[in-house]
Amino acid sequence: MDPKPARVVQQNGTLIGEMVMLGDEGLQVLVTDMPNFTETGYRVESEGMPRLAGTVHVEHFEYTADSLPQKNVPQGRLEKFVWQTSEVFPDTVRDVTVYLPAGFTPGEETCLMVWQDGSRHVDPNGSMRASVVFDNLIHKKEMPRTVGVFIDPGRFKKQPPGAKAANRGFEYDSLGPAYASFLIDEILPEVVKRYQTKFRPQPEAWAIAGGSSGGICSFTVAWERTDKFRKVLSWVGSFVDLRGGDVYPSLIRAGDRKPIRLYLLDGENDLDNKFGNWPIANKQMAAALKYKSYDFRIDWTKCFHGSKGMAPMLPEALRWLWRDVK
Template sequence: MEKTPPTRDPQATGHVEATMLVDGSIPPIDVDGNFVVGPTHNDAPEISEEGPLLNGTIHEILLESSESKIFPGIQRKKGTFGTPDPNNPAKLLVTTSYSASYSRMVTVYVPNQCKPDTPFIVGADGPDRMLFSALDTLIADGRIPSMVAISVSNGGGDAQGSQRGLEYDTMSPLYAEFVETEVLPRVEISCGIRLTKNPEARAAMGCSSGASCALIMAWYRNDLYQRVLSLSGTFINQQWPHNPDIPGGAWEFHKSIIPCSQAKPLRIWLCVGDRDLYNPNIMRDNMHDWVLANQRMADVLSEKGYSYQFSFVRNAGHCDRAMKAQLLPQALEYLWQDYRD
């Protein structure tokens, strides 16, 4: 297995054409297209993961798997993974996944000026203190609309055979419907707020499989979400169980689904590190290259005329904290620039 991912040169042959930014600068918030950021990454001034939130409050809601009709719970036996199908290298055989319970926390940021039918952003792998701090400042400064942030922890484990993998990597509307029917009603009751039903006022975000999940939510339930923020998106073959109708999992987004579909009303911000993941497990199906996958995403989004911005980030690994801390406020402003109440 590839333990140390190679460092990719954004100017190498075959990479997407992109604007090279001065080191330390970030892309403009009102321009679509491809940009190269880095290698220096300073935290954006809006980021403070330890200081108090001055303009909003945090609420926590505990959800148990026994309460869920959609995700009753699975897990993969510790220390096991799976075996590639000898007849199909794109299919992973997992025999050690079994039913299991879980608990998850939903952490909610509510701005002080929250109004009925407020916009919101749903984030994966919560809690996300960095997101809360960025929103706290950006909303107070009037640079983005006032919004609630709903940071949902995953159900445990990772990749094929796990609850997290089932939630985030499945190419279907299931996770969006889980959030819609089992998370949002609890948030409204517990926080005493009313969330918007307008898909233009709803965003989804995440890192790694959480990022591909954000796009899956907006693609399969475009009537619910129309804004996507993706860091190191896992647009690769990680869906399990294997679906012969979508044989490459999220790799199919840039291979066949987006190219062959009518453009949807989506605004998408995405980034990838120059040392992002490359063949991190035993599968060798030519669909486990995160850098290539994200560049292909930028290509197809451009070809189909989407409103999107892609940052190729030098001196950054998978879900790199420095990458996120530098770019998250800019990404949020880009994502919401066209929103009007």
């Protein structure tokens, strides 16, 4: 908003385009084509003075039909509860969303898949659309009947409503058994009690998923509790030195091979900062897994840090992860 003509320039001053005035109250807009998978720093100037600045990522992927609602495919049910009595992470509160596959009956034996940053990934109108993908793949018998437990990171109880979850980094990036204990001893028993779920006892029927810090968190759970979880889905995983996670490639190489199946996804535009280089870290994970003959797959894209690159790949990733479980 500015009554005087404005234009948009790159950070080095190169003109991107002149803005067009809409109406007579100063609202201006610029519409321009930009290449996919690019990052542009910009500022808006009026009479040579900056008015605002920022960075825009152009990142677009096409979904397949498996990420879209389909006619004649029954939909699973989403149930929600709030967990605020954690002993592992005291003084935290979080939302938990449970996906129950279409036709679910209490006591039915199913597979299990736990997701970090759950609310936004299970949202049928969000980017990941995990609940829609579950509906389609379960209907086509391309993944087993699975209950999804989508868990948000912990907010401190003193935080105002809607505030960013302040305990996320501690919960997700820390090594060790704490988060696995939180799942196995607190959240999953509550799901069983509330919805009369019954999870298959075989650890090959238990999967866990997450992106960024949620990705390393998922791997940590399987690494620490391979007796429970043996399938991991990780995208743009933070296997860097946020809380010591950069040691995993060395631990994998030096230790005994564990029966973990791991799907990795990362992109050449992922983060590079003082904590590490995310693309290199994920390549090091893949190299270590290959060295120890793990059952793993890594898909490489042009994605930036986030979930946009994983979202359209989710159906294929789930088919691969669950390929021998009926």
